[in-house]
Amino acid sequence: MTNSRISTARWAVAVAVAAGAALVGVIGATVPAAATTPVPVTVPASVAASSVAVRAHGRVDPVALRGALAGLPDAYVRGAMVKVSGREGRWSGTAGEWTGPVDARFAVGSVTKVFTGAVALQLVGEGRLSLDDTVQELLPGLLPASYEPITVGQLLSHTSGLQKPECVRAGTPVEVVTSAVSCGSPTTPGKAVQYNGVNYFLAGLVVEKVTGRTYGEELRDRVLRPLGLRHTSLPADDWAWAEGGLVSTAPDLTRFMNALIRGVLLRPAEQRLLFTTPPVPGASFSYGGLTHTRLPGGGPLVWGKTGSNRGYASGVFATPDLDRVLVYSTLPTGQDADQELDRILRIARAAFQGHA
Incomplete structure (x- = not known):
């Protein structure tokens, strides 16, 4: 396999949720994004395909970014929002059936996992939790007695070995976990990477057990309020919860990513864990829930996360x-996963173009 194809495959994994699966699809059942309606954005029946609203400044290439959004809506992606920022300039734009402003709220899906990872690593830094603590010790009786011990670090890095949740059902976090493990069999923990949203339902339950407070309260007091993320919230009616339930905005996600990478949220030892992947072949997720990848054909190393929920396929990545x-969100039709991935790759290439 060529380096370009390997890079494309890595990006395909990194943006797997952009293939049109909603949150439920991420953790097991297949639910086309086209079957759901994006909640924060009202999509009219007809919007001019050439409609691209933009603002630009600095060394980021606005021509390339406009080109990445050109032609929307099409048969595969109905619309998109893109925000690029940083020391090398800034640019923001919308296209197609994304009719709200760049700072409109949208469901971020599994980007939520990075918020959950940050809370968990804060608890590690406070000595209230260890990456070596096991689910069985912290949440006794939740997993079948036959399961091998699964550590918190394995949950956060998707190396828990938990089976793909073919039997998962919506409900409370405990109900989600118990339904997910009600059929199928796990593999040996710590041996391989298997992206699984159930890991982060368990991580959220661990946060609650350790703190004696709700996950939402811990998230609010540890991340949202300290960073001034006024437009980020955890809707009570979204069962995706600590795995993928957050609603946010491009400015809030940009602020969060800047604070996370700068070390504002974590102590030095846990900041290192944020960028550390486990010693497992093919490991691409860190102990903070971030994934790292390079653009196909070359380009900078970037860290971030994608997510999909309520009809949005989104992501945040940074050097x-x-x-x-880069913060982006698209409105996929669910018709062709490869075409949706191609659009996201075009956006990413344009966003990071010229950065070594």
């Missing part, structure tokens, strides 16, 4: 030096 930070 380690924060010279460029």
